Amino acid sequence: MSDRIVSAEVLVTSPGRNFVALKITTADGAVGWGDATLNGRELAVAAYLRDHVCPILLGRDAARIEDTWQYLYRGVYWRRGPVTMAAIGAVDLALWDIKGKITGQPVYQLLGGAVRDRVLSYTHATGWDVPALADAVDAVRARGFRAVRVQTGVPGLDSVYGVTKDGAPYEPAGRGNAPAEEVWDTEAYLRHAPGALAEIRTHVGPDLALLHDAHHRLTPIQAARLGKALEPVDLFWLEDVTPAENQEVLRRVRAHTTTPLAIGEVFTTIWEYQQLITEQLIDFVRAAVSHAGGITHLRRIAALAEVWQIRLAPHGPSDVSPVALAGSLHVGLATPNFAIQEYMGYPDVVHEVFRHDWTYADGHLHPGEAPGLGVDVDETLAARFPYEPAYLPVARRRDGTLTDW
Ligand code: GCO
Ligand code: MG
Numbered sequence: 001m002s003d004r005i006v007s008a009e010v011l012v013t014s015p016g017r018n019f020v021a022l023k024i025t026t027a028d029g030a031v032g033w034g035d036a037t038l039n040g041r042e043l044a045v046a047a048y049l050r051d052h053v054c055p056i057l058l059g060r061d062a063a064r065i066e067d068t069w070q071y072l073y074r075g076v077y078w079r080r081g082p083v084t085m086a087a088i089g090a091v092d093l094a095l096w097d098i099k100g101k102i103t104g105q106p107v108y109q110l111l112g113g114a115v116r117d118r119v120l121s122y123t124h125a126t127g128w129d130v131p132a133l134a135d136a137v138d139a140v141r142a143r144g145f146r147a148v149r150v151q152t153g154v155p156g157l158d159s160v161y162g163v164t165k166d167g168a169p170y171e172p173a174g175r176g177n178a179p180a181e182e183v184w185d186t187e188a189y190l191r192h193a194p195g196a197l198a199e200i201r202t203h204v205g206p207d208l209a210l211l212h213d214a215h216h217r218l219t220p221i222q223a224a225r226l227g228k229a230l231e232p233v234d235l236f237w238l239e240d241v242t243p244a245e246n247q248e249v250l251r252r253v254r255a256h257t258t259t260p261l262a263i264g265e266v267f268t269t270i271w272e273y274q275q276l277i278t279e280q281l282i283d284f285v286r287a288a289v290s291h292a293g294g295i296t297h298l299r300r301i302a303a304l305a306e307v308w309q310i311r312l313a314p315h316g317p318s319d320v321s322p323v324a325l326a327g328s329l330h331v332g333l334a335t336p337n338f339a340i341q342e343y344m345g346y347p348d349v350v351h352e353v354f355r356h357d358w359t360y361a362d363g364h365l366h367p368g369e370a371p372g373l374g375v376d377v378d379e380t381l382a383a384r385f386p387y388e389p390a391y392l393p394v395a396r397r398r399d400g401t402l403t404d405w
Pocket of ligand 1: 162172215319342392
Protein backbone atom coordinates (compact mmCIF):
# COMPACT_ATOMS: atom_id res chain seq x y z
CA MET A 1 0.00 0.00 0.00
CA SER A 2 1.35 3.42 -0.92
CA ASP A 3 -0.10 6.77 0.07
CA ARG A 4 2.56 8.57 -1.99
CA ILE A 5 1.19 11.47 -3.98
CA VAL A 6 1.69 10.79 -7.68
CA SER A 7 -0.23 13.68 -9.15
CA ALA A 8 -1.66 17.04 -8.16
CA GLU A 9 -3.74 18.84 -10.78
CA VAL A 10 -5.59 22.13 -10.81
CA LEU A 11 -8.98 22.35 -12.43
CA VAL A 12 -10.56 25.72 -13.21
CA THR A 13 -14.21 25.62 -14.19
CA SER A 14 -16.97 28.16 -14.56
CA PRO A 15 -20.42 26.59 -14.35
CA GLY A 16 -22.22 29.90 -13.76
CA ARG A 17 -19.26 31.20 -11.73
CA ASN A 18 -15.57 30.44 -11.44
CA PHE A 19 -14.24 27.67 -9.22
CA VAL A 20 -10.72 26.36 -8.71
CA ALA A 21 -10.46 22.73 -7.61
CA LEU A 22 -7.39 20.69 -6.72
CA LYS A 23 -7.22 16.97 -7.43
CA ILE A 24 -4.58 14.91 -5.62
CA THR A 25 -4.02 11.26 -6.54
CA THR A 26 -1.98 8.66 -4.65
CA ALA A 27 0.01 5.73 -6.04
CA ASP A 28 -2.79 3.42 -4.95
CA GLY A 29 -5.30 5.47 -6.93
CA ALA A 30 -7.02 7.28 -4.06
CA VAL A 31 -8.31 10.68 -5.23
CA GLY A 32 -8.86 13.71 -3.01
CA TRP A 33 -10.52 17.00 -3.95
CA GLY A 34 -9.89 20.44 -2.50
CA ASP A 35 -11.32 23.90 -3.20
CA ALA A 36 -9.00 26.82 -3.98
CA THR A 37 -11.56 29.36 -5.17
CA LEU A 38 -10.71 32.97 -4.31
CA ASN A 39 -13.43 35.17 -5.72
CA GLY A 40 -12.10 37.50 -8.42
CA ARG A 41 -8.51 36.26 -7.99
CA GLU A 42 -9.04 32.65 -9.04
CA LEU A 43 -6.13 32.39 -11.47
CA ALA A 44 -3.63 33.65 -8.91
CA VAL A 45 -4.35 30.67 -6.65
CA ALA A 46 -4.45 28.31 -9.63
CA ALA A 47 -0.96 29.50 -10.68
CA TYR A 48 0.37 29.39 -7.10
CA LEU A 49 -0.76 25.78 -6.87
CA ARG A 50 0.32 24.73 -10.37
CA ASP A 51 3.70 26.42 -10.36
CA HIS A 52 4.80 26.16 -6.75
CA VAL A 53 2.77 23.67 -4.74
CA CYS A 54 1.81 20.76 -7.00
CA PRO A 55 5.41 19.99 -8.01
CA ILE A 56 6.62 19.77 -4.40
CA LEU A 57 3.70 17.57 -3.35
CA LEU A 58 4.77 14.77 -5.65
CA GLY A 59 6.26 11.87 -3.73
CA ARG A 60 5.04 13.12 -0.35
CA ASP A 61 3.07 10.85 1.98
CA ALA A 62 -0.61 11.83 1.63
CA ALA A 63 -1.28 10.52 5.15
CA ARG A 64 0.91 13.23 6.73
CA ILE A 65 -1.65 16.02 6.66
CA GLU A 66 -0.30 18.08 9.54
CA ASP A 67 3.28 17.85 8.32
CA THR A 68 2.23 18.93 4.84
CA TRP A 69 0.38 21.91 6.33
CA GLN A 70 3.50 22.93 8.25
CA TYR A 71 5.65 22.36 5.17
CA LEU A 72 3.51 24.66 3.03
CA TYR A 73 3.02 27.32 5.73
CA ARG A 74 6.21 27.49 7.81
CA GLY A 75 8.43 25.99 5.18
CA VAL A 76 7.99 28.56 2.42
CA TYR A 77 9.15 31.71 4.26
CA TRP A 78 6.40 33.87 2.62
CA ARG A 79 3.58 33.16 5.00
CA ARG A 80 -0.04 34.22 5.21
CA GLY A 81 -2.15 36.05 2.68
CA PRO A 82 -5.34 34.81 1.01
CA VAL A 83 -3.63 33.32 -2.06
CA THR A 84 -1.20 31.24 -0.01
CA MET A 85 -3.81 30.23 2.53
CA ALA A 86 -6.40 29.24 -0.10
CA ALA A 87 -3.76 27.08 -1.80
CA ILE A 88 -2.86 25.41 1.51
CA GLY A 89 -6.58 25.04 2.23
CA ALA A 90 -7.10 23.17 -1.03
CA VAL A 91 -4.24 20.76 -0.31
CA ASP A 92 -5.47 20.18 3.23
CA LEU A 93 -9.05 19.48 2.12
CA ALA A 94 -7.83 17.05 -0.54
CA LEU A 95 -5.62 15.19 1.95
CA TRP A 96 -8.47 14.82 4.45
CA ASP A 97 -10.61 13.55 1.57
CA ILE A 98 -7.95 10.94 0.78
CA LYS A 99 -7.57 9.90 4.42
CA GLY A 100 -11.32 9.39 4.64
CA LYS A 101 -11.42 7.37 1.46
CA ILE A 102 -8.50 5.19 2.49
CA THR A 103 -9.97 4.50 5.93
CA GLY A 104 -13.54 4.21 4.61
CA GLN A 105 -14.76 6.94 6.99
CA PRO A 106 -16.51 10.24 6.45
CA VAL A 107 -14.12 12.99 7.54
CA TYR A 108 -16.28 14.00 10.53
CA GLN A 109 -15.59 10.55 12.04
CA LEU A 110 -11.85 11.17 11.74
CA LEU A 111 -12.32 14.47 13.60
CA GLY A 112 -13.75 12.67 16.63
CA GLY A 113 -17.27 11.90 15.44
CA ALA A 114 -20.51 13.84 15.49
CA VAL A 115 -21.26 16.12 18.44
CA ARG A 116 -24.63 17.06 16.91
CA ASP A 117 -27.13 15.38 14.61
CA ARG A 118 -27.19 18.07 11.96
CA VAL A 119 -25.75 21.46 11.15
CA LEU A 120 -27.92 24.56 11.51
CA SER A 121 -27.72 26.73 8.43
CA TYR A 122 -28.78 30.17 7.27
CA THR A 123 -29.42 31.48 3.83
CA HIS A 124 -29.92 34.91 2.27
CA ALA A 125 -33.09 36.92 1.68
CA THR A 126 -32.84 40.07 -0.37
CA GLY A 127 -35.48 42.69 -1.27
CA TRP A 128 -35.06 46.18 -2.60
CA ASP A 129 -37.75 47.53 -0.27
CA VAL A 130 -39.23 46.22 2.96
CA PRO A 131 -42.32 44.49 1.44
CA ALA A 132 -40.13 42.72 -1.14
CA LEU A 133 -37.70 41.67 1.59
CA ALA A 134 -40.58 40.40 3.76
CA ASP A 135 -41.76 38.27 0.81
CA ALA A 136 -38.24 36.95 0.28
CA VAL A 137 -37.98 36.04 3.98
CA ASP A 138 -41.33 34.23 3.81
CA ALA A 139 -40.14 32.24 0.79
CA VAL A 140 -36.96 31.21 2.60
CA ARG A 141 -38.94 30.23 5.68
CA ALA A 142 -41.18 28.07 3.52
CA ARG A 143 -38.02 26.16 2.53
CA GLY A 144 -37.49 25.38 6.22
CA PHE A 145 -34.80 27.88 7.18
CA ARG A 146 -34.80 29.04 10.81
CA ALA A 147 -32.10 31.63 10.25
CA VAL A 148 -31.98 34.20 7.46
CA ARG A 149 -29.57 36.95 6.46
CA VAL A 150 -31.62 40.02 5.49
CA GLN A 151 -30.36 42.80 3.21
CA THR A 152 -32.36 45.67 1.69
CA GLY A 153 -31.85 48.41 -0.83
CA VAL A 154 -31.16 51.94 0.34
CA PRO A 155 -33.42 54.81 -0.77
CA GLY A 156 -31.56 57.13 -3.12
CA LEU A 157 -29.03 54.52 -4.30
CA ASP A 158 -29.28 52.64 -7.59
CA SER A 159 -27.71 49.42 -6.42
CA VAL A 160 -26.50 47.84 -3.18
CA TYR A 161 -24.12 44.87 -2.98
CA GLY A 162 -25.93 41.71 -1.97
CA VAL A 163 -29.39 43.02 -2.86
CA THR A 164 -31.29 42.24 -6.05
CA LYS A 165 -34.26 44.18 -7.34
CA ASP A 166 -36.32 41.08 -8.19
CA GLY A 167 -35.62 39.18 -4.95
CA ALA A 168 -33.55 36.58 -6.88
CA PRO A 169 -30.35 35.35 -5.23
CA TYR A 170 -27.39 37.63 -5.92
CA GLU A 171 -24.10 36.49 -7.33
CA PRO A 172 -21.15 38.22 -5.63
CA ALA A 173 -18.96 38.43 -8.77
CA GLY A 174 -20.18 39.89 -12.04
CA ARG A 175 -18.75 38.53 -15.27
CA GLY A 176 -16.70 40.93 -17.37
CA ASN A 177 -13.16 42.20 -17.69
CA ALA A 178 -13.41 44.77 -14.89
CA PRO A 179 -15.36 45.17 -11.66
CA ALA A 180 -18.73 46.91 -11.79
CA GLU A 181 -18.77 50.24 -9.93
CA GLU A 182 -21.51 51.08 -7.43
CA VAL A 183 -22.27 54.31 -5.60
CA TRP A 184 -22.46 53.90 -1.82
CA ASP A 185 -23.75 56.27 0.85
CA THR A 186 -23.16 55.14 4.44
CA GLU A 187 -25.30 57.90 5.97
CA ALA A 188 -28.29 56.94 3.81
CA TYR A 189 -27.76 53.29 4.77
CA LEU A 190 -27.61 54.14 8.48
CA ARG A 191 -30.81 56.19 8.22
CA HIS A 192 -32.63 53.31 6.54
CA ALA A 193 -31.34 49.98 7.86
CA PRO A 194 -32.50 50.04 11.53
CA GLY A 195 -36.11 50.89 10.64
CA ALA A 196 -36.22 48.41 7.76
CA LEU A 197 -34.85 45.57 9.90
CA ALA A 198 -37.25 46.45 12.73
CA GLU A 199 -40.14 46.09 10.29
CA ILE A 200 -38.82 42.68 9.25
CA ARG A 201 -38.61 41.61 12.91
CA THR A 202 -42.24 42.66 13.40
CA HIS A 203 -43.18 40.74 10.26
CA VAL A 204 -41.49 37.45 11.25
CA GLY A 205 -42.12 37.47 15.01
CA PRO A 206 -39.55 36.68 17.70
CA ASP A 207 -38.35 33.18 16.78
CA LEU A 208 -36.68 33.46 13.39
CA ALA A 209 -32.96 34.18 13.66
CA LEU A 210 -32.14 37.31 11.65
CA LEU A 211 -28.62 38.17 10.50
CA HIS A 212 -27.32 41.25 8.73
CA ASP A 213 -24.07 41.99 6.87
CA ALA A 214 -22.58 45.52 6.78
CA HIS A 215 -19.75 44.44 4.43
CA HIS A 216 -16.96 46.33 6.25
CA ARG A 217 -18.31 49.76 5.29
CA LEU A 218 -18.63 51.61 8.62
CA THR A 219 -16.36 53.66 10.83
CA PRO A 220 -16.10 52.48 14.45
CA ILE A 221 -18.56 55.06 15.76
CA GLN A 222 -21.01 54.38 12.94
CA ALA A 223 -20.75 50.68 13.74
CA ALA A 224 -21.39 51.38 17.41
CA ARG A 225 -24.45 53.45 16.54
CA LEU A 226 -25.81 50.80 14.19
CA GLY A 227 -25.29 47.99 16.70
CA LYS A 228 -27.10 50.02 19.35
CA ALA A 229 -29.95 50.97 17.01
CA LEU A 230 -30.39 47.32 16.05
CA GLU A 231 -30.61 45.98 19.61
CA PRO A 232 -34.44 45.89 19.57
CA VAL A 233 -34.28 43.78 16.38
CA ASP A 234 -32.49 41.07 18.38
CA LEU A 235 -30.11 40.05 15.61
CA PHE A 236 -28.38 36.68 15.68
CA TRP A 237 -25.43 38.74 14.43
CA LEU A 238 -24.29 41.90 12.74
CA GLU A 239 -21.48 41.04 10.34
CA ASP A 240 -18.32 42.81 9.19
CA VAL A 241 -19.07 46.26 10.55
CA THR A 242 -15.61 47.78 10.00
CA PRO A 243 -12.73 47.15 7.56
CA ALA A 244 -10.44 44.25 8.31
CA GLU A 245 -7.12 45.85 9.08
CA ASN A 246 -7.43 47.67 12.39
CA GLN A 247 -9.11 45.37 14.86
CA GLU A 248 -8.59 47.60 17.89
CA VAL A 249 -11.42 49.83 16.70
CA LEU A 250 -13.86 47.10 17.65
CA ARG A 251 -13.23 47.91 21.31
CA ARG A 252 -15.21 51.08 20.74
CA VAL A 253 -18.03 49.18 19.04
CA ARG A 254 -18.14 46.65 21.88
CA ALA A 255 -18.26 49.42 24.47
CA HIS A 256 -21.54 50.67 23.03
CA THR A 257 -23.57 47.68 21.97
CA THR A 258 -24.55 44.14 22.92
CA THR A 259 -25.55 43.24 19.36
CA PRO A 260 -23.47 40.10 18.62
CA LEU A 261 -20.70 40.66 16.09
CA ALA A 262 -19.54 38.22 13.41
CA ILE A 263 -16.28 38.93 11.61
CA GLY A 264 -13.63 37.22 9.59
CA GLU A 265 -14.56 36.00 6.12
CA VAL A 266 -11.46 37.82 4.84
CA PHE A 267 -9.16 36.54 7.59
CA THR A 268 -7.16 33.44 6.84
CA THR A 269 -5.01 32.53 9.84
CA ILE A 270 -5.33 31.98 13.57
CA TRP A 271 -2.94 34.89 14.07
CA GLU A 272 -5.32 37.29 12.31
CA TYR A 273 -7.98 36.11 14.74
CA GLN A 274 -5.82 36.27 17.82
CA GLN A 275 -6.74 39.77 18.97
CA LEU A 276 -10.38 39.45 17.92
CA ILE A 277 -10.73 36.29 19.97
CA THR A 278 -8.56 36.96 23.01
CA GLU A 279 -10.04 40.44 23.53
CA GLN A 280 -13.55 39.07 22.93
CA LEU A 281 -14.13 41.63 20.22
CA ILE A 282 -16.37 39.22 18.29
CA ASP A 283 -18.96 36.54 18.98
CA PHE A 284 -18.65 34.52 15.78
CA VAL A 285 -15.65 33.54 13.64
CA ARG A 286 -16.52 33.68 9.93
CA ALA A 287 -13.49 31.93 8.44
CA ALA A 288 -14.03 29.78 5.36
CA VAL A 289 -12.52 26.31 5.53
CA SER A 290 -10.96 26.83 2.09
CA HIS A 291 -9.55 30.32 2.68
CA ALA A 292 -8.30 29.67 6.20
CA GLY A 293 -5.92 26.84 5.41
CA GLY A 294 -8.32 23.91 5.38
CA ILE A 295 -9.79 21.64 8.03
CA THR A 296 -6.54 21.43 9.98
CA HIS A 297 -6.31 25.17 10.52
CA LEU A 298 -10.01 25.90 10.91
CA ARG A 299 -10.17 23.40 13.77
CA ARG A 300 -7.27 25.19 15.42
CA ILE A 301 -9.02 28.57 15.11
CA ALA A 302 -12.17 26.98 16.55
CA ALA A 303 -10.21 25.61 19.50
CA LEU A 304 -8.80 29.05 20.32
CA ALA A 305 -12.26 30.60 19.99
CA GLU A 306 -13.76 27.99 22.31
CA VAL A 307 -11.68 29.27 25.23
CA TRP A 308 -13.49 32.63 24.96
CA GLN A 309 -16.93 31.12 24.24
CA ILE A 310 -16.76 32.40 20.69
CA ARG A 311 -18.40 30.20 18.10
CA LEU A 312 -17.54 29.15 14.59
CA ALA A 313 -19.84 30.17 11.72
CA PRO A 314 -18.04 29.47 8.45
CA HIS A 315 -18.42 31.55 5.33
CA GLY A 316 -20.55 29.78 2.71
CA PRO A 317 -21.47 32.01 -0.23
CA SER A 318 -21.68 30.68 -3.79
CA ASP A 319 -17.96 31.32 -4.24
CA VAL A 320 -17.12 28.73 -1.56
CA SER A 321 -17.50 25.59 -3.71
CA PRO A 322 -19.48 22.47 -2.77
CA VAL A 323 -16.12 20.80 -1.97
CA ALA A 324 -15.32 23.43 0.66
CA LEU A 325 -18.88 23.40 1.91
CA ALA A 326 -18.48 19.65 2.49
CA GLY A 327 -15.29 20.32 4.48
CA SER A 328 -17.10 22.93 6.52
CA LEU A 329 -19.96 20.54 7.28
CA HIS A 330 -17.64 17.78 8.47
CA VAL A 331 -16.04 20.33 10.82
CA GLY A 332 -19.49 21.59 11.80
CA LEU A 333 -20.78 18.17 12.75
CA ALA A 334 -17.70 17.39 14.86
CA THR A 335 -16.83 20.71 16.52
CA PRO A 336 -18.58 21.63 19.80
CA ASN A 337 -18.38 25.42 19.44
CA PHE A 338 -19.68 25.44 15.90
CA ALA A 339 -22.79 27.65 15.64
CA ILE A 340 -24.18 27.91 12.14
CA GLN A 341 -23.19 27.37 8.50
CA GLU A 342 -23.93 29.93 5.81
CA TYR A 343 -25.59 28.21 2.86
CA MET A 344 -26.21 30.58 0.03
CA GLY A 345 -26.90 27.73 -2.42
CA TYR A 346 -25.76 27.17 -6.01
CA PRO A 347 -27.31 27.10 -9.46
CA ASP A 348 -28.34 23.56 -10.57
CA VAL A 349 -25.39 23.13 -12.89
CA VAL A 350 -22.97 23.56 -9.97
CA HIS A 351 -24.59 20.60 -8.21
CA GLU A 352 -24.05 18.60 -11.42
CA VAL A 353 -20.37 19.46 -11.73
CA PHE A 354 -19.76 18.87 -8.01
CA ARG A 355 -21.81 15.77 -7.12
CA HIS A 356 -22.04 15.76 -3.37
CA ASP A 357 -23.24 13.56 -0.58
CA TRP A 358 -24.09 16.52 1.67
CA THR A 359 -27.77 17.36 1.90
CA TYR A 360 -30.05 20.18 2.99
CA ALA A 361 -33.34 19.54 4.79
CA ASP A 362 -35.46 21.54 7.17
CA GLY A 363 -33.05 24.41 7.84
CA HIS A 364 -30.11 22.07 8.40
CA LEU A 365 -27.25 20.57 6.43
CA HIS A 366 -25.55 17.20 6.86
CA PRO A 367 -22.22 16.13 5.30
CA GLY A 368 -23.44 12.59 4.55
CA GLU A 369 -21.79 9.24 5.23
CA ALA A 370 -19.63 8.79 2.14
CA PRO A 371 -15.94 8.16 2.89
CA GLY A 372 -13.84 11.32 2.76
CA LEU A 373 -15.50 14.65 2.06
CA GLY A 374 -18.20 13.08 -0.11
CA VAL A 375 -17.83 15.20 -3.24
CA ASP A 376 -16.95 13.99 -6.73
CA VAL A 377 -16.13 16.34 -9.55
CA ASP A 378 -17.51 15.54 -13.00
CA GLU A 379 -14.39 16.52 -14.92
CA THR A 380 -15.96 16.06 -18.35
CA LEU A 381 -18.82 18.39 -17.51
CA ALA A 382 -16.46 20.84 -15.77
CA ALA A 383 -14.38 21.06 -18.96
CA ARG A 384 -17.40 22.43 -20.80
CA PHE A 385 -17.25 25.60 -18.68
CA PRO A 386 -13.95 27.42 -19.21
CA TYR A 387 -12.84 30.27 -16.95
CA GLU A 388 -14.52 33.62 -17.55
CA PRO A 389 -13.19 36.79 -15.94
CA ALA A 390 -15.49 37.92 -13.12
CA TYR A 391 -15.02 40.40 -10.30
CA LEU A 392 -16.68 41.57 -7.14
CA PRO A 393 -17.95 45.13 -7.61
CA VAL A 394 -16.17 48.14 -6.16
CA ALA A 395 -18.02 50.96 -4.43
CA ARG A 396 -17.41 54.70 -4.51
CA ARG A 397 -18.89 57.42 -2.34
CA ARG A 398 -21.02 60.09 -3.96
CA ASP A 399 -17.92 62.26 -4.52
CA GLY A 400 -16.13 59.45 -6.33
CA THR A 401 -13.82 58.29 -3.52
CA LEU A 402 -13.34 54.54 -3.46
CA THR A 403 -14.84 53.17 -0.29
CA ASP A 404 -14.19 50.12 1.87
CA TRP A 405 -15.29 46.60 1.51
C1 GCO B 1 -21.23 36.69 2.84
C2 GCO B 1 -20.49 37.63 2.02
C3 GCO B 1 -20.28 37.39 0.57
C4 GCO B 1 -18.92 37.89 0.16
C5 GCO B 1 -18.43 37.24 -1.08
C6 GCO B 1 -16.99 37.57 -1.33
O1 GCO B 1 -21.69 35.71 2.29
O2 GCO B 1 -21.30 36.94 4.04
O3 GCO B 1 -20.11 38.80 2.58
O4 GCO B 1 -21.27 37.98 -0.19
O5 GCO B 1 -18.93 39.27 -0.03
O6 GCO B 1 -18.59 35.89 -0.98
O7 GCO B 1 -16.45 36.74 -2.27
MG1 MG C 1 -20.22 38.52 4.73
